[in-house]
Amino acid sequence: MIGWEDVYKVVVAVTPLYVALILGYGSVKWWKIFTREQCDAINKLVCYFTLPLFSFEFTAHIDPFHMNYMFIAADAISKVVIVVVLVFWAKCSSKGSYCWSITSFSLSTLTNSLVVGVPLIKAMYGQIGVDLVVQSSVVQAIIWLTFLLFVLEFRRSGTDYSTEKTVIGDSRIISVEPEKDMEGNNITSNALVVSSSTRPSFWRLMKIVWLKLAMNPNSYACIVGLIWAFLSNRWHFQMPSIVDGSVLILSRAGTGTAMFSMGLFMASQEKFVACGISLTAFGMVLRFIAGPAAMAIGAIAVGLHGDVLRVAIIQAAVPQSITSFIYAKEYGLHANVISTAVIFGMMVSLPVLIAYYAILEFLH
Known part of the structure; x- marks a missing residue:
């Protein structure tokens, strides 16, 4: 049974994340240390260096044979269920959209298990629960x-490709009259210009996406x-210390810099609750109800x-993945919704997860 000491362990694990968040928020909102361009650069540092490491x-320290x-x-079944529901919603509902389907997938399936899930599940179910969460x-990664x-990448590549303006020599070319100054002299040259826009073929778009993923360290x-x-587990050898040290020097900063970047993003918004009350509630429903419900279907x-069943359901209700915010910020898709889900999710996760624990123990 979970006790006050176990609750304290969770608080100890979560508090440093909020320290990093507040420092990021204050460095822009109060102390004016970073410009918007510098904030974007910090997010790229997190996206392409600290999080991949x-x-x-x-991942390198797990035992895949056990x-x-x-x-x-x-x-996997739970996430497929979510994907099928979202595809059906995007295709058949007037309110459905591809972009919101991506965000809804993040909100309902991607969790911050290592930071919040491990200490809480350990208190509830011991080492077997920790192993499953890891x-x-x-x-997930x-x-x-x-x-x-x-x-x-598919969304961004399709958008970028289909909205390009091309100068070509056919009947679609139109002439743009030069702009003139007050005296009637030309001040611009004649120009010939044409997701007119063209939609790339599926295989062309797939090629673009895979090339971009190949250059993104997060993908591999x-x-x-x-x-x-x-x-290493098959032949029982250790990672060379020089390699291990080179990885650790930045990987240890991964979660902290991600929270710092989130603080920078929050400071750039007009409101603390960047996405509004209704979208915040929507994110919480997906995070704490839809995700565990889908996991229950997959587990059964x-x-x-x-x-194992109880751990599966509870770990599906762990707060939102910080990495999902970094990706949302980098690709410009509903970062305000994801950031709010991360912050409020960690605030309300402890009572929610304890409630799940109590309900599942009662049903048992």
């Missing part, structure tokens, strides 16, 4: 965050880490039971 570091594959299958985090990156950091985990489908 953080993901590689914790993972609970039924638990992973349940997690496994779900690794799979390798598969689902890569999937999120893919759809974000966990894959490289998993390969190392297989090799594969036949999970006992503590």
Whole structure:
């Protein structure tokens, strides 16, 4: 049974995140240290350096030969259920959209298990719960965050490609009259100009997306880490200390710099609750109700039971992934909604998760 000491451990784990958040917020809102361009640069540092190294570091130290594959299958089924529902909503509802489907997927499936989930699940279910949470985090980093990156790149590449203006020599060319000054002299030259816009073919767009993903370290950091985990556990050797130290020097800053970047983003918004009350409530419903409900479907489908079933449902209600905010900010898609979900999610997660624990124990 979870006690006050266990609650204190969770508070100890979460508080440093808010310290980083407040420092980022204050450096723009109160102390005027960073400009908007510098804030964007910091977000790129997090997106392309600290988070990939953080993901590689914790992935490289798992044992892939002792993972609970039924638990992973349940997690996969739950996310497929969410994807199917969102696709149906985007196609069949007048309020549905591709962009909001991406954000809704993040809100309902991507969790911050390592920071909040590990200490709380350990207090509830011991080491077996911790092992399952770490496994779900690794799979999330390798598969689902890569999937999120893919759809974000697909969206941005399709938009960028289809809105390009091209100068070509055919009947669609129109002549633009030169602008004149007060005396009638030309001050601009004649110009010939034409998701007229063209929509790229599917395979052309796929090629663009995969090339961009190949240049994004987030898309393969966990894959490289998993390969190392297989090799090191198969032949029982350690990572060279020089490599380990080089990774750790930035990976240890991954979560902290991500929260700092979120503070910078919050300070640039007009309101503290950047997305408004209704969207905040929408995000909380997806995070704490839709996600666990989908996980319950997946867990029952594969036949999970006992503590493994309960851990699966509770870890699905862990607060929003910080990495999902970094991606939302980098790709310019509803970063205000994701940031609010991260902040409020961590504020309300403790009573919510304890309530889930009590309900599941009562049903047991």
